[in-house]
Amino acid sequence: MEIFGFSIVHWLAATLVMGTPLVLAATGEVVVEKAGVLNLGVEGMMLMGAVTGVIVFLGIDSRVVGFVAAAGAGVAMSMLFAVLTQTFRANQVASGLALTIFGVGLSAFVGRPYEGAGIPSLPKVQIPFLSDLPIIGPVLFRQDPMVYVSLGLGLAVVWFMYRTRAGLVVRAVGESPESAHAMGYSVIGIRYAAIAFGGAMAGLGGAYMSLVEPHLWVENLVAGRGWIALALVVFASWRPGRVLLGAYLFGGITRLGYDLQALGAPIPTPLLASLPYLATIVVLVILSRDSVRLRLNRPAGLAKPFFAQA
Amino acid sequence: MSILPTLKKSLLAGLTALAVTATASAQDSFKVGFVYVSPIGDAGWTYQHDLARKHLEETFEGLETVYVENVPEGADAQRVIRQLASGGSDLIFTTSFGYMNPTLQVARQFPKVVFEHATGYKRADNVGTYMPRLYEGRYLAGMTAGLMTETNKLGFVGAFPIPEVIRAVNAFTRGARAVNPDVEVSVVWINAWYDPSKARAAAETLMDQGADVLTHHSDSHAVVQAAAERGKYAIAYHSDMAKYGKDYQLTAVVHKWDDYYEQVVREVMDGTWKSGNVWGGIDHGMVDLAPFGKAVPEEVREQVMAAREQIISGELHPFAGPVVDQSGTERVAEGETMSDEDMLKMDYYVEGITSRLPRS
Numbered sequence: 001m002e003i004f005g006f007s008i009v010h011w012l013a014a015t016l017v018m019g020t021p022l023v024l025a026a027t028g029e030v031v032v033e034k035a036g037v038l039n040l041g042v043e044g045m046m047l048m049g050a051v052t053g054v055i056v057f058l059g060i061d062s063r064v065v066g067f068v069a070a071a072g073a074g075v076a077m078s079m080l081f082a083v084l085t086q087t088f089r090a091n092q093v094a095s096g097l098a099l100t101i102f103g104v105g106l107s108a109f110v111g112r113p114y115e116g117a118g119i120p121s122l123p124k125v126q127i128p129f130l131s132d133l134p135i136i137g138p139v140l141f142r143q144d145p146m147v148y149v150s151l152g153l154g155l156a157v158v159w160f161m162y163r164t165r166a167g168l169v170v171r172a173v174g175e176s177p178e179s180a181h182a183m184g185y186s187v188i189g190i191r192y193a194a195i196a197f198g199g200a201m202a203g204l205g206g207a208y209m210s211l212v213e214p215h216l217w218v219e220n221l222v223a224g225r226g227w228i229a230l231a232l233v234v235f236a237s238w239r240p241g242r243v244l245l246g247a248y249l250f251g252g253i254t255r256l257g258y259d260l261q262a263l264g265a266p267i268p269t270p271l272l273a274s275l276p277y278l279a280t281i282v283v284l285v286i287l288s289r290d291s292v293r294l295r296l297n298r299p300a301g302l303a304k305p306f307f308a309q310a
Numbered sequence: 311m312s313i314l315p316t317l318k319k320s321l322l323a324g325l326t327a328l329a330v331t332a333t334a335s336a337q338d339s340f341k342v343g344f345v346y347v348s349p350i351g352d353a354g355w356t357y358q359h360d361l362a363r364k365h366l367e368e369t370f371e372g373l374e375t376v377y378v379e380n381v382p383e384g385a386d387a388q389r390v391i392r393q394l395a396s397g398g399s400d401l402i403f404t405t406s407f408g409y410m411n412p413t414l415q416v417a418r419q420f421p422k423v424v425f426e427h428a429t430g431y432k433r434a435d436n437v438g439t440y441m442p443r444l445y446e447g448r449y450l451a452g453m454t455a456g457l458m459t460e461t462n463k464l465g466f467v468g469a470f471p472i473p474e475v476i477r478a479v480n481a482f483t484r485g486a487r488a489v490n491p492d493v494e495v496s497v498v499w500i501n502a503w504y505d506p507s508k509a510r511a512a513a514e515t516l517m518d519q520g521a522d523v524l525t526h527h528s529d530s531h532a533v534v535q536a537a538a539e540r541g542k543y544a545i546a547y548h549s550d551m552a553k554y555g556k557d558y559q560l561t562a563v564v565h566k567w568d569d570y571y572e573q574v575v576r577e578v579m580d581g582t583w584k585s586g587n588v589w590g591g592i593d594h595g596m597v598d599l600a601p602f603g604k605a606v607p608e609e610v611r612e613q614v615m616a617a618r619e620q621i622i623s624g625e626l627h628p629f630a631g632p633v634v635d636q637s638g639t640e641r642v643a644e645g646e647t648m649s650d651e652d653m654l655k656m657d658y659y660v661e662g663i664t665s666r667l668p669r670s
Contacts (some may be wrong), residue, residue, distance in 0.1 A: 010518040215509035258515040
């Protein structure tokens with residue numbers, strides 16, 4: 001499928017890859033925010049996940065363990081934030097920013113011996129018959145395993161949040177922590193769990209970059225994707241399904257900009273470079289244009305510290 | 311192999327810094343300071359400067375060097391440069407564009423110290439500037455790519471469309487078309503000096519559209535690695551990246567500072583150094599090609615190396631007329647050569663480039 005040398009199949013296939021780190025990080029953050037906590041440390045957690053994944057992978061030559069360790073590093077980072085903001089009720093914005101600054105520096109420091117280390121590429125899956133289908137074969141069934149894992153995790157969160165009792169409890173904690181507390185749920189405990197999940201997902205998102213695409217470690221590899229993930233959550237009006245859509249849209253439009261440039265489209269590159277942001281914002285804002293629903297979707301208890309009252 | 315070596319290094323660096331302050335008054339040996347904008351790493355702009363620093367230590371007996379890496383451009387830079395100057399450095403190389411004003415400010419306070427600032431345009435009695443004629447290397451890289459391509463489509467991943475990089479794209483294209491008039495070059499700008507993920511995505515895009523030789527003007531080895539994985543050729547930039555490109559790296563356009571730094575040290579030692587601007591090419595040793603990869607056949611090597619000799623002797627100039635831009639307008643007439651001034655403000659693509667130059 002080519003139009004003027006532009007291959008739609010290549011574009012769609014690359015879209016899934018480019019969206020994946022954002023899917024992981026933003027899906028994690030949407031759970032955190034649904035529980036009423038704003039963690040601005042996504043970038044720092046992603047970087048720590050990325051570097052931990054590389055160190056473990058180079059140590060024991062297993063990508064799976066590398067990803068698990070990356071998730072663990074994300075959790076460890078997020079627990080620093082959780083202790084500060086939940087146990088000691090520190091300001092969430094300041095603590096999150098501090099976490100990012102800390103993660104940027106620490107990952108650069110521990111990662112220095114691994115800069116430029118060779119990390120082999122992760123082969124794409126080959127599913128008999130399905131991978132050979134025209135168009136949807138290369139787009140859907142010839143990706144690396146983490147693309148499926150991240151999509152699965154993203155869909156699982158949609159299901160969890162709106163189809164399970166536990167998801168309802170998480171949302172209750174974010175909407176009205178006092179009510180949840182009165183019902184006998186541990187608001188702080190549930191927020192701790194949500195923050196840990198967000199940390200694990202950010203760690204995985206970072207490790208996707210260091211271990212899969214572009215599979216290398218250099219200082220500040222994540223280069224701002226943690227902030228994009230945070231913005232996606234807001235523009236998706238805290239709906240996990242829209243977060244998924246936004247992440248893939250952002251990845252797809254970024255890649256489309258490169259395609260148009262290479263083809264010689266007479267569009268200024270600064271405009272092309274801002275197109276992913278514009279397109280994602282426009283689409284997600286149109287989807288969530290209903291201001292009443294928007295207010296309903298925004299967790300009422302977001303970023304407010306919870307004081308249990310006997 | 312974990313934190314320990316780094317810790318040890320940082321401790322050592324700390325001790326060295328202390329030692330520097332302690333011996334500030336003792337002027338027995340010649341001391342050269344270096345300010346680097348990024349970590350030294352194992353490839354890239356800063357790495358090349360550090361190779362030259364080591365070269366100085368090996369060449370001059372008793373010469374001491376001090377360096378500070380990862381110094382942000384701005385207020386921090388001024389503090390670091392002042393520290394080096396007051397620490398007894400006789401000569402200081404500040405190796406990034408953004409150190410221009412900090413260098414000048416510190417230089418005013420230390421008239422006896424000589425400063426050399428890379429890629430800047432402001433000078434003083436004790437501040438000289440130098441920059442590489444990168445386009446000479448790019449032209450040779452273009453020739454190599456033009457001779458090696460099978461699809462006649464080359465891909466260029468650029469950081470920002472500023473004259474320096476546009477000049478590189480144009481020289482690459484002219485080199486390629488000098489040996490293979492059917493070649494077309496596609497350019498993708500990633501609007502970042504440093505974003506390995508974007509660089510890789512841009513490289514994938516170019517390969518998806520049929521480019522079979524890639525080169526880049528951005529930091530990190532992402533483009534070379536992406537090409538090698540798909541069995542396409544790549545020409546690296548800054549440093550020899552053969553270890554990432556394996557046999558698919560045809561060559562690399564590298565910066566070499568050894569000769570120039572050696573010459574400056576000699577002049578400062580003799581007292582013959584004078585402030586000025588050096589725009590040095592292959593003849594100064596500031597730009598060159600890395601050794602050819604296995605895939606490059608002997609005839610291609612000979613043809614490119616012959617052109618290299620012609621560039622050194624001045625017989626061949628990458629922007630000798632006729633230079634025709636993308637729209638067909640003649641920018642330099644036959645028999646003439648583009649002036650340095652015109653090269654420095656280049657803001658158009660030459661013919662043979664399929665992409666459009668972004669206009670703001």
